[in-house]
Amino acid sequence: MKQTLSLLVWIVAWALAPAWAAEGVPSSLDLRKDAAAARGINGAVLVAFVSDQCGYCERVLNEFLIPMSRNGEYRNKVVMRRIETDSHSRLRDFNGEETTPSEFAQANGIRMTPTILVFDEKGRRLAKPLIGLTTVDYYGYYLDQTIDGALEKIRKLGK
Numbered sequence: 001m002k003q004t005l006s007l008l009v010w011i012v013a014w015a016l017a018p019a020w021a022a023e024g025v026p027s028s029l030d031l032r033k034d035a036a037a038a039r040g041i042n043g044a045v046l047v048a049f050v051s052d053q054c055g056y057c058e059r060v061l062n063e064f065l066i067p068m069s070r071n072g073e074y075r076n077k078v079v080m081r082r083i084e085t086d087s088h089s090r091l092r093d094f095n096g097e098e099t100t101p102s103e104f105a106q107a108n109g110i111r112m113t114p115t116i117l118v119f120d121e122k123g124r125r126l127a128k129p130l131i132g133l134t135t136v137d138y139y140g141y142y143l144d145q146t147i148d149g150a151l152e153k154i155r156k157l158g159k
Contacts, residue, residue: 027082048116049117060139116129128146
């Protein structure tokens, strides 16, 4: 009985893992609205392109993006969103055009998940994509460099 209960708990935890990963980094439904929110903080839109059943995506969300989303310093720099590339939902791009997550990912050259892109309020890329989960020990540093470089470009564009 005890083994059965343990197995059941493990199965439920495994099944809900993507839902836990979603906490803190909402799915983007309208990038134009996300861009307006970023403009309000003089920041950028950070988009995490993820896919279902991607263990590396879950790690990036759980170990980096979700903790960052809870940190006030980052909330004042970027509006974090995720786009599930294998989702069939509708998405409005930065121009207000209706598309799908898959089409938007393709239009941005996304071939692998996780990939992080940072955009300005007009949907222009501000940094090189951060592709995959490189060395975990340095990933936070690479992510910070990507964000800081993007914000520097926004400040230069604003002058």
